[in-house]
Amino acid sequence: MEKIMVAVKRVVDYNVRVRVKPDGSGVVTDGVKMSINPFDEIALEEALRIRERGDAAEVIVVSIGSSECQQQLRTGLAMGADRAILVETGQPVEPLAAARVLLKLIEREGVELVILGKQAIDDDNSQTGQMLAALWERPQATFASEIKFADGKATVTREVDAGLEVIEVDLPAVVTTDLRLNEPRYVKLPDIMKAKKKPLDTIAITDLDVTTDAQFKVTNFAPPEQRQKGVMVEDVAGLVKALKDKGLV
Amino acid sequence: MSRILIVAEHDGNSLNAATAKTVSCAADFGVEGIDVVVFAADGAAIAEQAARLTGVTRVIRVDHSANAQPLAAVLAPQVAALAADYSHVLGPSTTFGKDLMPRVAALLGVGQLSDIMDVQSAYTFRRPIYAGNAIITVEAPEDRTLVATVRVASYQAAAEEGAAEIESRDLDVALPEHTRFKEVRGGSSDRPDLQTAPRVVSGGRALGSSENFELIFGFADSIGAAVGASRAAVDAGYVPNELQVGQTGKIIAPELYIAVGISGAIQHLTGIKDAGTIVAINKDGEAPIFEVADIGLVGDLFQVIPELQSALN
Numbered sequence: 001m002e003k004i005m006v007a008v009k010r011v012v013d014y015n016v017r018v019r020v021k022p023d024g025s026g027v028v029t030d031g032v033k034m035s036i037n038p039f040d041e042i043a044l045e046e047a048l049r050i051r052e053r054g055d056a057a058e059v060i061v062v063s064i065g066s067s068e069c070q071q072q073l074r075t076g077l078a079m080g081a082d083r084a085i086l087v088e089t090g091q092p093v094e095p096l097a098a099a100r101v102l103l104k105l106i107e108r109e110g111v112e113l114v115i116l117g118k119q120a121i122d123d124d125n126s127q128t129g130q131m132l133a134a135l136w137e138r139p140q141a142t143f144a145s146e147i148k149f150a151d152g153k154a155t156v157t158r159e160v161d162a163g164l165e166v167i168e169v170d171l172p173a174v175v176t177t178d179l180r181l182n183e184p185r186y187v188k189l190p191d192i193m194k195a196k197k198k199p200l201d202t203i204a205i206t207d208l209d210v211t212t213d214a215q216f217k218v219t220n221f222a223p224p225e226q227r228q229k230g231v232m233v234e235d236v237a238g239l240v241k242a243l244k245d246k247g248l249v
Numbered sequence: 250m251s252r253i254l255i256v257a258e259h260d261g262n263s264l265n266a267a268t269a270k271t272v273s274c275a276a277d278f279g280v281e282g283i284d285v286v287v288f289a290a291d292g293a294a295i296a297e298q299a300a301r302l303t304g305v306t307r308v309i310r311v312d313h314s315a316n317a318q319p320l321a322a323v324l325a326p327q328v329a330a331l332a333a334d335y336s337h338v339l340g341p342s343t344t345f346g347k348d349l350m351p352r353v354a355a356l357l358g359v360g361q362l363s364d365i366m367d368v369q370s371a372y373t374f375r376r377p378i379y380a381g382n383a384i385i386t387v388e389a390p391e392d393r394t395l396v397a398t399v400r401v402a403s404y405q406a407a408a409e410e411g412a413a414e415i416e417s418r419d420l421d422v423a424l425p426e427h428t429r430f431k432e433v434r435g436g437s438s439d440r441p442d443l444q445t446a447p448r449v450v451s452g453g454r455a456l457g458s459s460e461n462f463e464l465i466f467g468f469a470d471s472i473g474a475a476v477g478a479s480r481a482a483v484d485a486g487y488v489p490n491e492l493q494v495g496q497t498g499k500i501i502a503p504e505l506y507i508a509v510g511i512s513g514a515i516q517h518l519t520g521i522k523d524a525g526t527i528v529a530i531n532k533d534g535e536a537p538i539f540e541v542a543d544i545g546l547v548g549d550l551f552q553v554i555p556e557l558q559s560a561l562n
Contacts, residue, residue: 018382127351134355163435170427215360220386230543
């Protein structure tokens with residue numbers, strides 16, 4: 001195939017313990033480390049491997065958000081993407097709006113495969129890939145742990161509640177990645193230098209002629225309820241007694 | 250007109266417990282009716298099970314050879330065709346529902362709400378974000394169909410005291426042929442189901458190997474518990490993916506959860522915080538799992554588990 005598109009979301013880093021602001025207006029993001037959503041990094045790694053084994057010619061990495069998303073796109077270029085597109089907006093973008101934006105880019109670029117993370121670790125929605133596939137009227141293969149190509153088709157192994165499900169989809173298609181699809185490569189310093197010379201185009205979201213207004217209104221952020229402090233027992237006898245006291249054994 | 254349509258999850262033979270929990274959530278909306286739709290090759294037995302769920306007004310049975318397997322691309326246009334008669338369309342927040350419901354929403358041109366954990370009104374909900382580190386209150390627009398998934402760990406299964414009518418329907422919808430089911434592997438087990446078992450024993454990286462993980466299986470079997478695992482144990486290949494508990498695995502709410510050799514990353518804790526009692530066994534007394542455990546024991550799991558197993562039997 002010619003082109004693969006991967007979208008990356010700028011999110012609070014996986015290792016940051018997220019805290020709710022005292023006034024309930026959001027979560028603390030000032031001075032917090034931001035990274036590529038881990039599932040999107042897996043998506044990009046998979047696209048690069050497909051290109052490296054000769055099954056695709058070009059990998060385009062895309063992000064939707066503020067100008068700061070350029071950092072994540074540069075990381076994507078350093079990992080090995082050929083070029084980057086930032087769809088710039090200062091507003092929050094819901095999954096349906098993101099899907100509409102991505103569809104516009106697919107149509108412009110003539111993309112044959114889109115690989116996305118199965119969910120973003122900030123809003124935990126797990127929607128964009130499925131919505132994009134619906135709008136595009138193409139197959140979706142979500143939660144992928146293995147992807148193989150032959151004769152214009154992809155055979156995808158999916159991590160589902162029952163175990164592993166294998167489906168076959170015609171291309172073009174949308175694939176979303178699960179954790180065990182691959183282990184993303186580390187970026188080396190020379191690659192970061194090289195990435196600075198790769199093309200990164202910026203498009204204003206308003207120039208794409210898509211409806212992106214928010215449908216849902218978040219009225220409050222609250223910290224989760226804390227579990228009550230438990231007890232420590234000294235040995236197995238103490239554990240058995242504690243379980244019996246609670247009527248659990 | 251205010252009615253909810255719930256898309257039933259099943260394995261071709263029987264209804265998944267996630268559907269009964271979704272019905273419980275729907276009962277909190279205060280709407281006029283709750284209908285359940287069963288898509289299957291032959292949904293007779295499944296539809297009868299759904300009709301017994303308390304709160305269900307009607308079961309719609311859509312039998313079609315293309316519905317033999319739950320392919321989102323095939324089911325979504327059928328759900329979308331039925332949606333015109335409903336104010337809300339719900340599915341469980343399982344891999345089935347997460348795959349299907351966004352596709353339904355996009356076909357209807359509406360957004361989708363994920364993981365409802367609390368219903369405040371028919372259009373106001375609470376749901377977790379950031380692996381459960383924050384709970385948001387969300388208002389949905391009332392002028393369009395609301396498509397949503399239900400965080401099933403937040404709800405008890407509906408009782409089985411109902412007798413809803415069952416109606417067979419033929420839908421005149423073009424079904425795509427670009428997606429084909431090949432097979433499902435694994436998952437066949439005589440052990441209790443991880444998502445519904447009242448007792449769960451989970452193992453972590455500290456087990457060290459799939460051979461050592463047999464210790465967890467043996468102990469779980471001895472107390473009739475389901476087996477779970479941390480992401481680290483699954484990534485290391487000790488157990489298959491369907492045992493993973495946490496943000497990106499299964500969210501569970503057993504009465505008793507025993508975490509063995511699991512340090513307790515926030516991504517794991519979000520999967521168990523609705524458990525009745527959490528027991529942690531870990532040799533590192535500083536492990537974060539002890540912050541959420543109701544009962545904690547610092548010790549070597551390879552000594553503690555055999556001892557515990559014989560003490561309980």
